[in-house]
Amino acid sequence: MRLLVFGPFTALAAIALLGLSSFAQQPPPPSKPPNCPPEGFSGGFTRGCPQKQFANPADVSAMMAAIPDKPYVAPQSLRRVLVLGRAVGWVHTSIPLATKMVEYLGDKTGAWMTTITYDAAAITPENLKQYDAVFLASTTGAFLDDPNDKAVTELRKQALLDFVKSGKGLAGIHAATDCYHSTTRPASPGAAPVLAGTWPEFNEMIGGFFKSHWNYPTLITAKIDDPASPLNVMFSPRGYDIIDETYTFAQDSFSRKRVHVLTSVNYAKMSADDKAKEPAATKRTDGDYALSYIQRVGNGRVFYESHGHDEKVYFQRPFVAHILAGIQYALGDLKADDSPSEK
Numbered sequence: 001m002r003l004l005v006f007g008p009f010t011a012l013a014a015i016a017l018l019g020l021s022s023f024a025q026q027p028p029p030p031s032k033p034p035n036c037p038p039e040g041f042s043g044g045f046t047r048g049c050p051q052k053q054f055a056n057p058a059d060v061s062a063m064m065a066a067i068p069d070k071p072y073v074a075p076q077s078l079r080r081v082l083v084l085g086r087a088v089g090w091v092h093t094s095i096p097l098a099t100k101m102v103e104y105l106g107d108k109t110g111a112w113m114t115t116i117t118y119d120a121a122a123i124t125p126e127n128l129k130q131y132d133a134v135f136l137a138s139t140t141g142a143f144l145d146d147p148n149d150k151a152v153t154e155l156r157k158q159a160l161l162d163f164v165k166s167g168k169g170l171a172g173i174h175a176a177t178d179c180y181h182s183t184t185r186p187a188s189p190g191a192a193p194v195l196a197g198t199w200p201e202f203n204e205m206i207g208g209f210f211k212s213h214w215n216y217p218t219l220i221t222a223k224i225d226d227p228a229s230p231l232n233v234m235f236s237p238r239g240y241d242i243i244d245e246t247y248t249f250a251q252d253s254f255s256r257k258r259v260h261v262l263t264s265v266n267y268a269k270m271s272a273d274d275k276a277k278e279p280a281a282t283k284r285t286d287g288d289y290a291l292s293y294i295q296r297v298g299n300g301r302v303f304y305e306s307h308g309h310d311e312k313v314y315f316q317r318p319f320v321a322h323i324l325a326g327i328q329y330a331l332g333d334l335k336a337d338d339s340p341s342e343k
């Protein structure tokens with residue numbers, strides 16, 4: 001799930017040994033023309049191939065069995081959600097399943113209707129008018145960009161920002177934070193690389209950007225930061241264990257002064273071995289690794305959940321229920337305290 005953009009062998013070896021990967025967003029340099037699989041590309045970098053857009057039927061069945069019967073709150077009106085599955089960096093195999101999860105959540109509970117697209121051209125002011133929320137299914141890289149048309153790119157980016165700020169919703173899962181950031185080679189050997197957002201308004205709106213991750217499979221104990229939140233009723237207040245690939249955010253890109261944290265890594269319960277896998281040069285100094293959160297952006301609402309790398313996560317009832325509640329919050333139906341966790 002990673003590619004290094006700078007590559008002294010020592011750094012490669014060190015990160016491989018640590019088992020924690022960095023710099024996931026950057027696509028590899030172009031090589032030979034793509035030899036695209038007929039079913040579409042997933043599980044790596046596309047090199048320009050169309051993405052796979054259908055999920056394994058057995059995975060869909062297992063996911064459907066985890067979907068709640070009822071919404072957390074009745075929708076105030078007929079809600080429509082646009083799911084975008086376009087990944088420009090790493091393409092997760094779980095993207096089609098994530099898109100189907102949103103569709104079936106809405107269908108079974110009656111909380112919303114869903115349109116699924118893998119085409120960034122769907123993000124225009126006119127098209128977004130019919131939707132109440134946009135869901136980003138592990139989008140990576142510059143997922144709204146048209147590399148050949150700067151004006152179109154800017155139109156899409158502004159359309160998404162305006163959509164949310166006007167009072168609509170944005171929900172994102174896993175690699176929705178592995179978007180629009182770059183890593184610059186360290187100034188000197190051993191120095192920290194510079195991590196930077198490349199679209200600050202989006203980086204802030206989604207609540208952070210990717211720095212590194214604990215590889216799949218790593219057992220993480222999650223703590224419930226706000227047991228009183230209606231978005232956390234599916235969890236035991238004591239927390240829960242989950243096995244997935246767990247993201248960490250660049251130090252200053254995530255802040256409790258901006259977002260209302262719902263769940264986070266129980267760092268005290270993490271083994272010393274796993275703690276040591278976080279690259280030392282960019283290690284967070286606060287031991288604060290959010291897993292899910294909400295925030296107000298303008299008049300709109302944003303929900304983000306950092307897990308969802310592996311298909312098996314979508315078979316777990318609390319996880320799927322958390323996404324249901326998060327989307328209902330983003331839609332404006334489920335009310336919750338979304339004030340920043342740190343005042």
Ligand SMILES: [Zn+2]
Nearest residue numbers: 001092245309
């Ligand atoms: Zn992943």
